[in-house]
Amino acid sequence: MTHYDLIVIGGGVSGLTFARRGAAQGWHTLLLEADGRFGGCLASHRYGGAAEGFWTELAAHTAYNSYGALLELLDETGLGRLQTRRKAPWRVWDGKCLQSVFARMHWPSLLPSLPKLLFTPKLGLSLRDYYGRVMGRRTYDGLLRHAFSAVLAQPADDFPADLLFRKKPRRKDLPRSYTLKGGLSGLAEMLAAMPGHEAKTGIAVERIERVAEGFRVHAGQDQWTCRRLALAVPAWEAARLLDGEFPDLSHHLKQIAAAEVESLAVVVPKEGLALPELAGVIGIDQDFYSVVSRDVVPDARFRGFTFHFQPGRFSREEKLARIASLLEVPIDRFVQTAERTSRLPSLKAGHLAWVSEVDLLLSGEQLALVGNYFYGVSLGDCAERSKAEFDRLCRSAS
Incomplete structure (x- = not known):
């Protein structure tokens, strides 16, 4: 059984940044992800076939130069891969017309x-x-x-x-908002590929236990031990894993509700599409929250639109018909499509008091909790929480 200085469970931006910090500290680090890929809400869909080379975002779609806790982990090569997003307006759709x-x-x-x-x-x-x-x-x-x-x-x-909209220092040497060639999943790929840590996908952790060495992590027939453990999974999954050994923490984590969003992206030939170029559309009393456009990263051949639908309202066919109606194109003009259902934390007013209670329970432990249910749901918020928890573990180890 291999022993590690740090095991991180969950390979989204929270887990990736935490593992990267552990590796940079010289800790023998293992990163485990249940899915077949790293990234979590970094979910760029890269198309093949007729739309080869085109991509759309199915979850997070924008990163900013205020995400200091994320950007500081990228080397010069990584920072050089950032691409500026073109400015385009957001519009409002009330079911009748597009408005400013x-x-x-x-x-x-x-x-x-x-x-x-x-x-x-x-x-x-x-x-x-x-x-x-x-x-x-x-x-x-x-x-x-x-x-x-x-x-x-x-x-x-x-x-x-x-x-929401917490003020953070900006990196004036970088674009205000940016993406990468192939989409924001490139951030996850860069972090996962950096040397110094082991990273495994397709590993579903079933339980954890406290042992003399720190923690033992169980996944099927595999087991690992570690001195320090970071859970970078959704709150409800962290609650399940902690239920036996940390019941008070588990109780708090169970208070975080989940909200689902059903995202469906379409690729449309650029020629003949009458819709003016835009960054996205806000739905006013509609069955979708927003439409996010690829127009901010223009392509000579195609335009892409990701509709974020309220859950449980439509079948896939009904969604496609809805999209075709708003774009004013027939469904057979869609070159390709992609879809994803995401579960997000549904935070409530007064949440920082909850965070303080959780942090008090974590005090003195070699256990870290990170994710999009602490400081906010953005990529920068996730990286900021990871940095804060990593610094706490470092202080407690000294």
């Missing part, structure tokens, strides 16, 4: 509310409560609640206001 975002603002209630931005704290408030106060209820109900749902790919009213 500004057209949906209710100026008579917005303007008198704006001064409240100066003295209304976000801490402990939901998006509905905070932005309803500082932007006016009419603007919130008519635009912002839908825009936030588009950003989060789930109903957003109760999401913590203090976790």
Whole structure:
């Protein structure tokens, strides 16, 4: 049985960045991922056949130069692979026509509310409560609640206001927003390929136990021991793994609810498509949260659109018909399609108090919990939590 200084369970951006930090520290590190690929919400679909060389994003679609905890792990070669995304507008679809975002603002209630931005704290408030106060209820109900749902790919009213759009330092030497050739999955591929750690896919961990050496990890007939353990899996999966050895932590993790989103991407020939170029579409009282366009990374042959649908509403055929109607093209014009169902944490106002309780339970342990259910759901939030937990383990080891 092999013993490691660190085992990381979960190969999304949280687990990849944690494993990379362990390897850089000189720790003998093992990264285990249940899926057949690394990346988690870094889910770029690369097409073959007639659409060879084209790709669309099925989950995360944008990265920013404020993601310092992620960017600092890339070497000069990796940073050189970042590609600037072209600027394009977001539009709003209310079932009748495409509109600009500004057209949906209710100026008579917005303007008198704006001064409240100066003295209304976000801490402990939901998006509905905070932005309803500082932007006016009419603007919130008519635009912002839908825009936030588009950003989060789930109903957003109760999401913590203090976790969305947190200010972070920016890397002025890098593009404000970027992707990579072949999509954001390239970030996962770069991190997984970096030397210094072992990485395995297709390994579903069944249970963990505390032992004299630290922890023992069980997956089928395989077992490994480690001094330090990081769980970079969804909250509900971490709750299952910790139920036996850390019941208090498991109890807290079970409080995190899940929200599903059904994503379907289509590739359409560029020629003959009347829809103007755009970054995406916000659905107003629609059956989809958003449409994310590939127009920000233009291609000479094709355009791509990923529709993020509310769950359980339509069959695949009905979704394709819905997409064809909005794009105003027949279904037989779709060159290729790709789909994915994602489960995201559904966080509630006051979430930072929950985080503090979990951190208190972790204090003094060689166990780390990381993921998109702590500081927020963005790639940068995930990497930031991984850095904070890694630093804690380093302090406790010294």
